[in-house]
Amino acid sequence: MGSKRAVAGALVALAALALATAGGLAVADVDGDGVRSLSELDAGTDPLVADSDGDGLDDGAERDAGTNPLVADSDGDGLGDGREVHDLGTDPLATDTDDDGLADGREVESTGTDPLVVDTDGDGLGDDREVTAIGSDPTEADTDGDGLRDGREVRDLETDPTEADTDGDGLADGREVEVVGTDPTVADTDGDGLDDGVEAAETGPLAAADPLARDVFVELDYMRGERPDPDAVALVVDRFANAPIENPDGSTGVALHVVVDDAIPREPTTSEFDSVRLRLSHFDNTARGYHHAMVVADARATGESVAGFATTGHVVLQTHGDDGDAYTTRGQAHVLMHELGHSLGLSATRYAGIDSHAVPYDDYESTMNYNSPWEAVTYSSSGAFDDWAYLDKHMYAPPAWRLPTARNASATTSASANESTSTASSVRASPNSPTDASAITPSFRLGQDTLRTPFPVRLHRGQKC
Structure with a gap:
């Protein structure tokens, strides 16, 4: 290769000398690249090849551009100089144009x-x-x-x-931001235990839910002859509506949705295990975010007759004393409020004054306090323990599965004309239960198992009046 270049150089030199001898200028450009051949010899480029490095730019063009005519990719960016100049418009001298x-x-x-x-x-x-x-x-x-x-x-x-869906709540981030107004980084924007995706559904069992304000859903079944006083239910609904809890939409309170549903067969007594059996048979809203409440003829916890017992997501109560006399409207509301408090997460493990006579009512003014007046219908919002503040941060909701299709028909089961499912201002008709479990898809965040056995049981040893 060296001998070839030497021969070429000699030929160029002879040609230039011949031109000069003939009276011409020594400016010969043998390869026509715009660079004098003698200059190419000095620069080390090939005077016989217009594009010495084969990059698509003639040596003269490279001289003008400032690129290296002996290196195909002057800036080392992986692109030939010619392609950068002719095709891409990038700078062949800059790795990152x-x-x-x-x-x-x-x-x-x-x-x-x-x-x-x-x-x-x-x-x-x-x-x-x-x-x-x-x-x-x-x-x-x-x-x-x-x-x-x-x-x-x-x-x-x-x-x-x-x-x-950043937070995995079943709503795309764009819909949360632009349509619903929920926080796309928090699965449960309003903190009520129900994911935004199930609350934003326009149809189905949670259609009344608001993802920007707290909701609690309760299916209330009752044994024949034990239908609760609707005014008692309405009183509890009102207490929740006026709760000192602030919601993301700027409102206050908790929307309590109570579905007074089936009249179920009457049984003389109902123990903890009986309640599980009855629940499996009659609870229409399993995996729909609903708490389950049953009004029974005689609630028995650990063999003892009580006004009610409950655990998270599951409530059993009665509406009359052992003597058969019905509780007053406020008395029924008192029992429902107490047991619902347990279902939402209030228990003696959270505060020693719950289900106890240890704390005077003046220090802990709550229906959860055994020292409370029988007809008190309230959770504490100050004092030794703040029930509402605790629920504000730790409110329990049973798991809610997302349904692919809406099922909005009201329940049709009834025991008799005077005990059929009905609604009032604070009560809504029940949706049908799913007909095919395989058609249900779980939400992304399920929480606790709704079918777990209701132990340990929180008792309400209220007056029997």
Whole structure:
């Protein structure tokens, strides 16, 4: 190779000498690349080849551009100089023309981004940040297709631009932000134990729920002849509506939805195990976010006759004393309020004054206190223990599964004309239970098992009057 170049150089020199001898100028450009052959000999380029490095740029063009005519990729970005100049418009002397953190070659050959634009998809995030830090698609403004641009998700909302549903609540981030108004980073925006996705459903058993304000749903079954006083139910509903709990939408209170449902067969006594059996047979809203309450003829806990017993998600109570006399309206409301408190999570493990005579009522003014007046219908909001403040942070809701189709028909089961399912201002008709369990899809956050046995039992040893 060296001998060939020497021969070529000698020939060029002879040609130049001949021209000069003939009176011409010694400016011969044998390969026509715009550079005198003698200059090419000095520079080390090939005077017989217009493009010494084969990069698509003649040596003269490289001289003018400032690139190296002996190196096909002057800036080492993975793209030949000629391609950068003629096809891409990138700078053959800059590895990263748009200074976005990605080499031009990687943008062209790998990521599919524009090496001339820092933010190829215009989503507000630089290409390099999307590729190396976030994992989003730098060529798609909305990588996860949730209706929000990647930049907005990262900078403003702190959602994941690669996950359509950041908090896993069943609602796409875009719908939460633009339509529903819920927090796309919190599965349960209002803190009532029900995920935003099930609360935002426009049809189905939780259609009345509001994902921006707390809701509690209760299915209330009763044995024949034990239908509760609707005014007692309404009184408890009113106490919840006036609860000192602030909601994300700026309102206060808790919406208590009580579905007075089936009249179930009457049994002389109902123990803890009996209540489980009855629940499995008659609870229509399993896995729908509902608490279950049953009004029975004679509640027995650990063999003892009591006004009621409960655990989270499950309530058993009666509406009359052992002498058969019905409790007053406020007395019924008192028992329901007490047992519902247990179902929501209030227990002696949270505060020693619950289900106890240890704390005077003046110090703990709550229906949960055994020292409370029999007809008191209230949870404490101050004093030794604040029931509402505890529920504000720890309110329990049974798991709610998302249904693919709405089932809105009211319940049709009835025992007789005077004990059929009905509604009042505070009571709604019950939706039908699913006909096919395989048609139900679980929500993303299930919580506790609604069918667990109701132990340990919280008792209400109220007056029998």
